[in-house]
Amino acid sequence: MTKQNVVVPDVKSGINDMITVVPNASLFPSAGQKPPAAPGGYIGISRKKFLKKLETGGGAKVNPWVDSMKVSSPTHAKSTPSLSPNVDQIESWILSHPSALNMFEQIMAASKGKQIVMFLDYDGTLSPIVDNPDEAFMSESMRRAVKAVARCFPTAIVSGRCRDKVYSFVRLAELYYAGSHGMDIKGPAEGVICSKVNQPVLFQPASEFLPMIDEVYKALVEKTRCIRGANVEHNKFCVSVHFRCVEEKKWGALAEQVRSVMKEYPKLRVTQGRMVLEIRPIIAWDKGRALEFLLESLGFANSKDVLPVYIGDDQTDEDAFKVLREKGLGFGILVSKIPKKTNASYSLQEPAEVMLFLHRLVEWERSLRGQSRV
Numbered sequence: 001m002t003k004q005n006v007v008v009p010d011v012k013s014g015i016n017d018m019i020t021v022v023p024n025a026s027l028f029p030s031a032g033q034k035p036p037a038a039p040g041g042y043i044g045i046s047r048k049k050f051l052k053k054l055e056t057g058g059g060a061k062v063n064p065w066v067d068s069m070k071v072s073s074p075t076h077a078k079s080t081p082s083l084s085p086n087v088d089q090i091e092s093w094i095l096s097h098p099s100a101l102n103m104f105e106q107i108m109a110a111s112k113g114k115q116i117v118m119f120l121d122y123d124g125t126l127s128p129i130v131d132n133p134d135e136a137f138m139s140e141s142m143r144r145a146v147k148a149v150a151r152c153f154p155t156a157i158v159s160g161r162c163r164d165k166v167y168s169f170v171r172l173a174e175l176y177y178a179g180s181h182g183m184d185i186k187g188p189a190e191g192v193i194c195s196k197v198n199q200p201v202l203f204q205p206a207s208e209f210l211p212m213i214d215e216v217y218k219a220l221v222e223k224t225r226c227i228r229g230a231n232v233e234h235n236k237f238c239v240s241v242h243f244r245c246v247e248e249k250k251w252g253a254l255a256e257q258v259r260s261v262m263k264e265y266p267k268l269r270v271t272q273g274r275m276v277l278e279i280r281p282i283i284a285w286d287k288g289r290a291l292e293f294l295l296e297s298l299g300f301a302n303s304k305d306v307l308p309v310y311i312g313d314d315q316t317d318e319d320a321f322k323v324l325r326e327k328g329l330g331f332g333i334l335v336s337k338i339p340k341k342t343n344a345s346y347s348l349q350e351p352a353e354v355m356l357f358l359h360r361l362v363e364w365e366r367s368l369r370g371q372s373r374v
């Protein structure tokens, strides 16, 4: 196997999933290479303990892909007390990542004299996590909340999904959409002013990978056909292999099939999301770069007059949180019920709280403008 196709920069978990992060680790370490780093993103298990878990009887290493798949599984975490954070850890995490609802006034105080720009992840942020990715619908009340926010501030949806697919869920033409983990960016529909310079926005930095992604999608569908519950999703510039509905004892077989395909594609990498393996091009582009691109196209390149607020639940959202933190710009808000290592400043527990936060934003903006409350 070549070095390129073993890149696994992030392994994350999800909301109820006891997620862990394995930054810059390979899922398939080659000879002499260290096993994946400890789940540094997870609060509640030490690196030493995690490495120990990688060893089975006789010292044979468990397939690290399967291991990280297990660690990100709610059933696995629930049945493994050592993976659960204790009360002290939860309290200390809440102190360092307070609720964005409780801190609303402080957040708004920081926006004085600045243009707020909203960035919203989709799955797990605007819609609850469900078994079937095709049924991750957004509620009408959430749609109304996002629509109201977009009337007040430039608003973008930033998703791992194919842009058309996420648009079919959100159905609001006035938004910016960054699909395929930010590799497919489009501004609001024609007729809606979409940037300060009033130019349409369309950016696809991974176009040359389209044929390869089509090919790998077909190969993955074929190879995983025999594994009940496996679901391969074509996200245009990337592919998702879902294992949420695959029996845990089959995860090894699934990982093996994915590996057998991926070894032929050194220009693609695999990362892990919430019960999903994500296959995408090895290019220096992610949700963080998409955020920067959108701010620039809105006329806020290197500007201090902007306050971006990014809300997301996923490991891929960490790229955007990191950009905000490094630039000292705006705020990241992590949607999670459990402590996780994050670059976000604040937290919200679930999509219902995201909706409350959006409502408060709109009320705040309207009260500032002296408009009547709807």
Ligand SMILES: O=P(O)(O)OC[C@H]1O[C@H](O[C@H]2O[C@H](CO)[C@@H](O)[C@H](O)[C@H]2O)[C@H](O)[C@@H](O)[C@@H]1O
Binding pocket: 121, 122, 123, 124, 128, 129, 130, 131, 132, 133, 136, 158, 159, 160, 161, 233, 235, 240, 242, 244, 273, 274, 275, 276, 278, 314, 316
């Ligand atoms: O960036 P996002 O908008 O959060 O997209 C990330 C992935 O979300 C979807 O998968 C996740 O949600 C599904 C529906 O709730 C769930 O079944 C799955 O287990 C989750 O991983 C989407 O299907 C993926 O293609 C996205 O990459």
